[in-house]
Structure formats: structure tokens, C-alpha cells
Amino acid sequence: MKSLIIAVPNKGRLMQPARDLLDHAGLKRLKDDRVYLSNTTSAGVQILMVRATDIPVYVYHGIADLGITGRDIVAETGLEVYELADLPFGNCNLVVAVKRESAYKLPTELASGSKIATEFPNLTRQYFTDNGVQVEVITLRGAVEIAPILGLADAITDLSVTGKTLEKNGLRPIGRIMESTARLICNKVSYKTKYDMIKKIEEGLKGCS
């Protein structure tokens, strides 16, 4: 019998809703959280717990057949995978933000050569290139919101759900790069070679979401 691996975030905002969804669909993990690869209550299906940002990589290379991660993360890696379902959680926007007191109203007004701090260098570079603004992208691993106040960057691009974190750090959004939600992604070869199994899980997850 063919076996199948679903990659799920082991940290962050997508972790809990993703696990709840799998639980509801009858795919409960059998091992404790410290075991990265665990069998489930469904025979032949395993769950792999890894970082959300690594999930497209595992899926693209076919190590995991399916994965649950953010659309923003898939787009940032640029890896070609199938996005089989738009899941009803993880809603957020990738926005451009500047210091509250600055005069900018639109991202296109940013001066040529502006420094942009971000965890999404590829999407950010693409966005500003598409809009005809030359910027210098500074890649950070987190707490991007502090960069403008400390003078590291003129603006940031970051995920925002309610806008509160931006506000608390003295920032103001001036544009949206993309809207994101959690996605069920699939390796392109697995989709063909394990079609029936994947269709069943896809239907199960859609039915529960």
C-alpha cells in the first residue's frame, strides 16, 4: 500500500488551526509533539511537523506529498506546487508600512534607493520592481517592525492581521502586496502517482473546513 506524508507547521499562527483541521478530518497524530514524523489514526498517512517556511521545500522535492502553509510562504519560495485548497484560517495581508509621522501615502512614493526591511525578500523585490521603484531589500528573520524606528530601514513589508503590532511600533500601512490564507499544497508528481489517496484527503479536509 502506498503511504503519504502531510507536512504541518510545528510553530506559529498556522500550527493550531492546521492540527485541529487534521484532527477533525480523522488524521490524528499518534506520537507526542517532539516526534517530528508520526503515524496517524489513518493507516498509511504520516504527519511531518516542520517550520511553515520549510513546508513548500519539503513538498516541492516530494519528501512530503501534501502540506499546510501560508500562501505568502509558497509565493516567497517561488517553488511550483499545486494549491489544492484555500483553507479558512491564517488570513493576513503582506503590507508595506512606514513610520507613522512620515509623509508617504503610497508605496510608489518611496524614494529610489529606500531601504526595506522584510522577512519576504523575493516578494518585496518583485513588488517594487513591478511598481518601478528601486529599493534596497534588507532581510531579517523576525521583529521587522522595529527596523524603521531604529533607523535600519525606511519602510518594512510584513504580515499583518489586525494592524495592532504595526500601530504599537509606531508604523502605518501604506499598501498591500498580497492577501494570504492557509493553503493545502501538493507535490506535482505525488498528485499524479497517489491521485486517489490525495483526492480523498483533499475532500476530507474541504469537508471539515
Add this chain to the structure above:
Amino acid sequence: MWGYREVRTSTVDYFDIIRGGAGEGFADSIFKVQDGDGKLLSMRGEVTTQVARMLASKAKNEGRIFYIANCIRFLEAKTLSQREFWQAGAELVGGREVEADAEVIALTLGALETLGLKEASVDVGNVELFKVLSERFSIGATEPLRKALASKSVGDLSNVTTDQKALDALSFIMKKRGGPEVLRELSEIVEGLEKYTSYFDELYRLLEAHGCAGRISVDLTTLREMKYYNGTVFDVFVSGIGVPVGGGGRYDTMMKEFGLDNARATGFAVSIDLCVRALDAAGFDFDGARGATRILYKDGFSEKAIFFASELRRKGVTCMVDAYGGEMDGILVSGEITDIRTGRKISA
């Protein structure tokens, strides 16, 4: 067994010619060098364009050709892991469209089967149908549509069109994978697709005759990366590795680009490196030394050992000759020839 003739193409070619055949996007991804007179040359990045031009320059609009060649491209978009890779492929120029398409698909599966990849399967799409649909629904931005189809992301369709019928048809294409009935069901949503319905029916019947219909699926999101395709295209999959091992399709318009107006051409290419990876994943043994008989000689007996090994090879036994260094297994050649493990004497 299929009557194809091998060709060797040149490692360097005039950049303008390759760009003319393969298109701008591809031209960006190949290495360029300068000739003595300043003319721009390109290194071989794929072989189909070269074969097409070769045939066109000889005004040949019929032929069966295959090749095995190394190609180099820039490392980009994470789809390649090495700049240099080996490709094997075949081109079928001439013939009736659907028969030629079926032959090339069957040949692809046959070639992989010979390698030991018996589980390979093929997904078929059609680039012309994609164009017909985008024109029918007045979708000017074909690139976002191609991207949405390539990722089967139904949500992204709303950026491409708001026409409900178009949305129905396109999301059907994304979700449905199966036999030729896919086309019949699509025809219930979009009228005027009879040409494609009967084409796919016939393709299936022919593939049935080739003995491989069971390994073919219709997935109309199959569009291939190369821009020169204009009809049926296909991807080839084997389990064990995450990316298609190859694919191919029809490129009549490229033949036209090279001056052969009525030529028909179709072909396939597979990545040898990916085939090796797939065989590796399936547990294939690449170690040529395994199973070879070791002939070990003591000082002064190398000629005798070599003579003995030559005799064995003539009988079809694989063997290696080395100096004896205390091995526990093999055939020891000194005054006598003995099997080390059993101690049994062997007559030369």
C-alpha cells in the same frame, strides 16, 4: 526497435537562431559566449530547437531522430539543481498528427521501461486548447492564467476573469483529471470543442493499441515550460522523485519559424540525471563491481592472473584483477589457482 536515427548536435550555436526557435524566455536562461568576430553564440541548453533547425535547413519534413546530449543552463527558479544536465530525447517529424503524438508518448514510456522505470505514467494536455479557451473568454493576460492553472489554484482565477462561464470551465480543468471523458465533460460547459474531443478519443484508442492507455491521464493544466509548443503536450512521472522526469509535445510552429511551413513535428526529452535518481530510489544497483569475480595474484604471478581473467571474460564472467592483500574472498593465483573461501583448486 522504433527505427529512430541518432544525431549529435553542436555544443555551440548562433544565439539568434536558438532565440528565434525557442523564444525569449528560454533565451534568457542559456549561457552566451562570443565568437571571434563578435557574434553572439549560445551553449546548448536543450536539443529540440537544434534538431528542428537541422531538419529545416535540409528542407526535410519527415524523419525519426534521437539524441543523448549534455545541456547547460543558468541555475534559476530552483527547478535545476545543477547547471549541466544530460538529456535524452527523440523527435518525430512528419506523419499524421494524432498518430505521431501517440507514437512519441508510447516511445517515451517504452524508453523508460527499458531503463527499468516500469511504473512511469504520462499526463496529457493541449496548448492549442488553452489558447482557444483564453480567446473564447477574452482573457488577454495569459501568463497569470497559465500560472493559476499550473498551481491548480482556483482562488487565483478571480484575478484572471470574472465571467462565470469562464470560471466554471477553468476550475473544471483544474479539478478534473481522468480519461478522454474529461474533454466530453468540458464540452458540456464550453461549446465548439468537438475537434479536441475527437482528437483525445482517437489518441486514447491509439495508445490502447500501443499497450499503454492505462498509464495515460488527461490533465488540461499540463502546459509545459517551453513556449514553442502548439498542440498536445505531456509530462512524464515516476514515483520516488518529486519532479517530472521529462515530457514533450508538438511544435509545428517552430518548424514554421525555421521556414518549413507545412511541417509537423513532435518529440520528447527526459532528464537522465532524474532517471538515475528515480532508479536509485527504486533500489537499482549501479555498482558495476558488484558480482564481479576478484582475481588476486601473489608477487610474480600477475601475467598468469591476467591470462586466467581473459579466459573467464571470454566465457562471459565479469572479473577484476588485483594484487593479493589478504582478501577472504576471490580466486588466488600463485603456483596454483584456488578459490580462497573453499580452498578448492581450479584448473586454468
